[in-house]
Amino acid sequence: MGAGVIYQRVALIGLGLIAGSMGLRMKRDGLAGEVVGTARTARTREMAVGLGLCDRVTETAAEAVAGADLVVLCVPVGAMAAVAREIAPHLAPGATVSDVGSVKRAVIAAVGPHLPAGVHFVPAHPVAGTEHSGPESGFPTLFDNRWCLLTPDGAAAEAVDRLARLWRAMGSNVDQMEPDHHDLVLAVTSHAPHLIAYTMVGVADDLRRVTDSEVIKYSAAGFRDFTRIAASDPVMWRDVFLSNKDATLEILGRFTEELFALQRAIRTGDGDMLHDYFTRTRAIRRGIIEAGQDTDAPNFGRAPGPVTE
Numbered sequence: 001m002g003a004g005v006i007y008q009r010v011a012l013i014g015l016g017l018i019a020g021s022m023g024l025r026m027k028r029d030g031l032a033g034e035v036v037g038t039a040r041t042a043r044t045r046e047m048a049v050g051l052g053l054c055d056r057v058t059e060t061a062a063e064a065v066a067g068a069d070l071v072v073l074c075v076p077v078g079a080m081a082a083v084a085r086e087i088a089p090h091l092a093p094g095a096t097v098s099d100v101g102s103v104k105r106a107v108i109a110a111v112g113p114h115l116p117a118g119v120h121f122v123p124a125h126p127v128a129g130t131e132h133s134g135p136e137s138g139f140p141t142l143f144d145n146r147w148c149l150l151t152p153d154g155a156a157a158e159a160v161d162r163l164a165r166l167w168r169a170m171g172s173n174v175d176q177m178e179p180d181h182h183d184l185v186l187a188v189t190s191h192a193p194h195l196i197a198y199t200m201v202g203v204a205d206d207l208r209r210v211t212d213s214e215v216i217k218y219s220a221a222g223f224r225d226f227t228r229i230a231a232s233d234p235v236m237w238r239d240v241f242l243s244n245k246d247a248t249l250e251i252l253g254r255f256t257e258e259l260f261a262l263q264r265a266i267r268t269g270d271g272d273m274l275h276d277y278f279t280r281t282r283a284i285r286r287g288i289i290e291a292g293q294d295t296d297a298p299n300f301g302r303a304p305g306p307v308t309e
């Protein structure tokens with residue numbers, strides 16, 4: 001049995017990959033009475049209606065939120081404050097405001113102070129995405145078997161439960177986290193890895209001037225994986241690093257220490273150290289697969305089975 005209508009009117013502010021995927025899923029499964037969208041350009045708004053991810057679009061965010069019982073901010077983290085300021089006077093009493101930003105503490109600080117009393121603020125982060133952006137990149141199954149982390153920071157339980165119900169109906173597993181903890185965990189699992197990928201591709205680009213096109217021509221799978229990540233949206237990732245500065249710098253400091261230790265092992269010919277290190281990291285990969293969390297694996301989303309890799 002389906003979840004039925006969870007919100008009467010959902011307003012999506014910023015119509016990109018995440019809003020597009022949410023809109024398509026809500027429309028597909030009838031989770032919202034009406035989905036209203038808004039984006040800065042007429043082209044994006046027209047595309048969103050054409051793709052069927054919302055029922056109608058408005059030119060301004062202020063118009064979009066009128067009468068909505070759920071408003072989801074789907075813009076880059078650095079744009080959240082300006083959007084919150086714009087919509088605040090137009091929010092319906094009792095509405096829930098949420099977001100999908102990759103960083104939580106900075107979004108709470110940027111949005112919270114603008115919201116009037118009587119509006120529930122339930123920040124969220126669907127830990128699901130791709131390197132693509134824009135509404136045309138959205139797809140309704142993006143959130144299937146992925147985590148959505150809620151960092152309610154004192155919001156009313158009924159508002160939190162209702163938003164959790166929507167994310168579950170969109171395919172996610174839902175957990176709650178304290179915002180600073182979220183930002184530290186994501187710095188390890190997502191933010192620092194993205195910066196490392198950007199750096200590695202930058203290094204290869206510098207090298208290309210020496211080796212001509214060989215870096216591209218002979219690029220092995222490892223480097224190709226880095227280029228996929230490093231093709232992610234520059235505005236979104238600039239904002240992630242600037243707004244999760246402390247946690248990212250903490251993790252990068254640790255990363256640099258480990259890198260130096262590995263560098264030293266290579267220089268001194270310490271094969272045991274390298275072998276032990278790689279044995280430990282292989283076990284982590286196997287743990288991910290056993291937990292059914294590897295979306296590339298053929299058994300993703302199914303009950304854990306024997307490790308075959």
Ligand SMILES: NC(=O)C1=CN([C@@H]2O[C@H](COP(=O)(O)OP(=O)(O)OC[C@H]3O[C@@H](n4cnc5c(N)ncnc54)[C@H](O)[C@@H]3O)[C@@H](O)[C@H]2O)C=CC1
Binds near residue numbers: 102
């Ligand atoms: N791309 C990903 O894989 C994931 C992204 N997120 C988060 O979701 C949010 C949206 O990301 P995507 O959908 O990927 O981005 P996107 O680039 O596909 O879409 C962003 C939308 O926001 C609009 N926008 C940009 N700056 C704006 C501004 N100053 N004022 C008003 N609108 C503005 C853009 O025109 C576009 O419609 C970000 O906060 C990001 O951190 C969360 C999980 C995964």
Ligand SMILES: O=C(O)C(=O)Cc1ccc(O)cc1
Binds near residue numbers: 101102126131190229
């Ligand atoms: O494409 C990938 O590999 C990602 O890591 C997608 C992603 C990007 C940002 C997030 O906050 C969550 C997921």
